[in-house]
Structure formats: C-alpha cells, structure tokens
Amino acid sequence: MEQTIPDKKINIKGLVCPYTFVKAKLAIESMEVGQILEILLDYEEASRSIPKSMEDHGQKVLKVEKVSDTDWVLQIRKDKD
Amino acid sequence: MDFTDDQLMRYSRHIILPEVGGKGQAKIAKAKVFIIGAGGLGCPVGYYLTAAGVGTIALIDNDTVEMSNLQRQIAHSVQTIGMPKVESAKKTFEALNPDVNVVAIQKRISKDNIIDLIRDYDIVVDGSDNFPTRYLVNDACFMARKPLVTGAILRFEGQVTTILPGDGPCYRCLFEEPPPPGLVPSCQEAGVLGVLPGVIGGLQATEVLKLILGKGDVLKGELLMYNALKTTFRKVRVPKNPSCPLCGAKPSITELIDYNEGYCAM
Numbered sequence: 001m002e003q004t005i006p007d008k009k010i011n012i013k014g015l016v017c018p019y020t021f022v023k024a025k026l027a028i029e030s031m032e033v034g035q036i037l038e039i040l041l042d043y044e045e046a047s048r049s050i051p052k053s054m055e056d057h058g059q060k061v062l063k064v065e066k067v068s069d070t071d072w073v074l075q076i077r078k079d080k081d
Numbered sequence: 082m083d084f085t086d087d088q089l090m091r092y093s094r095h096i097i098l099p100e101v102g103g104k105g106q107a108k109i110a111k112a113k114v115f116i117i118g119a120g121g122l123g124c125p126v127g128y129y130l131t132a133a134g135v136g137t138i139a140l141i142d143n144d145t146v147e148m149s150n151l152q153r154q155i156a157h158s159v160q161t162i163g164m165p166k167v168e169s170a171k172k173t174f175e176a177l178n179p180d181v182n183v184v185a186i187q188k189r190i191s192k193d194n195i196i197d198l199i200r201d202y203d204i205v206v207d208g209s210d211n212f213p214t215r216y217l218v219n220d221a222c223f224m225a226r227k228p229l230v231t232g233a234i235l236r237f238e239g240q241v242t243t244i245l246p247g248d249g250p251c252y253r254c255l256f257e258e259p260p261p262p263g264l265v266p267s268c269q270e271a272g273v274l275g276v277l278p279g280v281i282g283g284l285q286a287t288e289v290l291k292l293i294l295g296k297g298d299v300l301k302g303e304l305l306m307y308n309a310l311k312t313t314f315r316k317v318r319v320p321k322n323p324s325c326p327l328c329g330a331k332p333s334i335t336e337l338i339d340y341n342e343g344y345c346a347m
C-alpha cells in the first residue's frame with residue numbers, strides 16, 4: 001500500500017462529535033492547500049462523519065483505516081482554502 | 082487565534098460552518114460593534130452578538146429599566162428594575178459570555194458626542210426608538226464612514242436595512258427628513274407586540290455577523306419589511322437618491338443635526 005507522509009498529525013482520541021470535526025477543521029484551516037493532515041481518533045462515528053464533512057467542505061479524503069480495535073487513522077488532503 | 086477548550090465547545094457550531102470556521106470565529110472575536118439603545122431592539126441584538134462571541138459590544142442608552150419594558154426588552158428583569166438599562170444588559174450579557182467586553186454608556190446620544198463614541202467601532206447598530214436619533218445616527222455613520230444596520234418596530238410591523246459607507250443609499254435617500262413630531266405614533270402611544278423586536282433584532286444581528294464575516298448578501302439598497310400579523314416579509318429596493326441632502330452630489334447637510342425634542346422617547 002502506498003504510504004503518504006502527512007504534513008501535520010493530530011490526535012483526537014477521547015473526543016466525541018462535534019469536537020472531533022471542530023479539531024480536524026481547525027487543523028486543516030491552519031494548513032496550506034496541497035498539504036496532508038493525518039488524524040488519529042477512537043470515536044467510531046467520527047471515522048465516518050469526518051471524511052463526509054471534509055468532502056462536503058471540498059477537501060480530499062485519502063485514507064480511512066482502522067488501525068486497532070479502537071483506533072482509526074484518516075488522511076485528508078487540503079484542496080480548498 | 083488559539084481557542085481554549087471552552088471556546089471550542091462554545092463556538093463549535095460556528096466553527097463547523099464552512100462560511101465561518103476558526104478564521105471567521107476569530108474575526109467575530111476581533112469585531113467591535115456599537116449598539117444604540119438597550120431597549121426592544123438593542124437587547125436581542127446585543128444578546129445574540131454576545132452569544133456569537135463579538136469581542137467588544139458597546140451599548141448606549143440613558144434610560145433605566147421599568148416594569149413596562151419587560152414585555153419585550155429581554156436583557157432586563159424584575160431584578161434590574163430601576164437600574165440603568167445599559168448596566169442591566171451588561172450584567173445579562175456577561176453572564177452569557179465572559180469572552181465579550183461589554184461597554185455600558187449611560188448617556189443620551191447627541192450630535193456633540195456621537196462621532197467620538199463610534200470612532201473606534203467597526204459597525205453601528207441602530208436600535209433607537211425615535212426619529213431624531215435615527216437621522217442623527219444615519220448622518221453620523223455617513224460622515225464617519227461606518228456601516229450601519231438600522232431597525233424599526235411599531236405595533237405588528239418592523240423594518241431592517243443595512244447602509245454601507247459610500248456604497249448604495251443612506252436612510253435619507255429613503256426618507257429625506259424626519260416626519261413632524263406627532264405625525265407618527267411612538268410605541269408608547271401605539272403599542273408593539275413584545276416578540277416583534279426579537280424578530281427584527283435577530284435580523285439586525287444576522288446582518289452584523291455577515292458584515293463581520295464578509296459572507297452572504299446584506300440588505301444594502303433594500304428595506305426588509307416584516308408584518309407579524311400577516312406573517313409576510315417584503316423586500317423593497319431602495320435606489321440611491323442622486324439629490325439626497327446627505328449623500329447626494331450637492332449635499333445640503335454637512336454637519337450633524339439634533340432635531341427638536343418633542344418626539345416621545347419610548
């Protein structure tokens with residue numbers, strides 16, 4: 001599988017909606033177009049809602065991966081400022 | 082801007098909106114809004130702008146809270162009867178959101194103080210209840226080049242418009258001069274449905290937030306009229322009057338005017 005090196009990583013384990021998306025969105029806002037954000041989370045619903053919301057906001061979801069019993073890793077590329 | 086955890090929670094529903102985001106919320110936090118009147122309109126405008134996290138909100142009003150205000154002036158309460166309205170509202174707003182710096186000015190606004198008072202603010206909201214003040218505020222905002230969101234209420238009807246400096250009509254393009262005293266009844270004489278200022282003040286607060294964010298369309302060159310009995314909204318286009326005495330090509334009004342008292346203050 002292709003490995004992408006993220007430009008920024010955030011750990012939002014322990015957070016629930018909507019703060020999961022709030023944190024992810026603030027992180028994306030602080031980045032440049034073309035950069036990649038990696039998000040580590042353990043709230044299952046957010047593993048579906050963050051990718052959906054990010055796409056609604058014009059960003060590109062590169063990866064949604066369950067990495068352990070409790071954790072997911074998402075990679076989002078900032079396409080829109 | 083770095084948000085505290087409390088702020089992230091408080092403003093989360095703003096931050097997740099594409100049109101606001103963290104950057105928009107930071108703009109709101111930096112904004113300074115000047116509200117004229119702490120009555121029917123000033124209360125909901127100030128209340129919602131406080132909830133939204135506007136950094137500095139000034140309120141000017143010379144009156145004290147009376148029992149008859151409580152039917153519509155939602156920032157006041159039986160506990161604050163007799164207190165200056167601006168102090169009563171400041172107490173309420175600070176209890177809602179300690180992030181906001183509320184500046185309470187217990188004064189009557191006049192041609193001698195208005196320019197100095199509004200100088201440091203980004204946006205002016207007129208929630209006054211009388212024509213002399215409405216014209217004074219319109220003229221001062223034109224001269225000081227401040228965006229103005231003006232509202233008016235009577236009985237079951239209300240109006241809102243947004244006046245931008247050097248862009249579109251001013252209030253005098255619409256009505257050149259105030260009506261003579263006594264012609265238009267005041268709320269005190271005619272009554273007002275208590276919830277009406279909530280609708281109109283809510284619209285004014287919305288206009289302010291859009292101006293701060295630079296998003297959407299504001300009521301520039303348009304007068305929005307609401308009829309609560311019929312539940313109708315009507316938008317009327319207001320052209321700029323080329324011979325407006327204030328903003329026209331050959332203005333006759335070049336300094337501020339305090340119109341005769343004789344108008345009833347609500």
Ligand SMILES: [Zn+2]
Pocket residue numbers: 250251252253254255322325326327328329
């Ligand atoms: Zn004009």
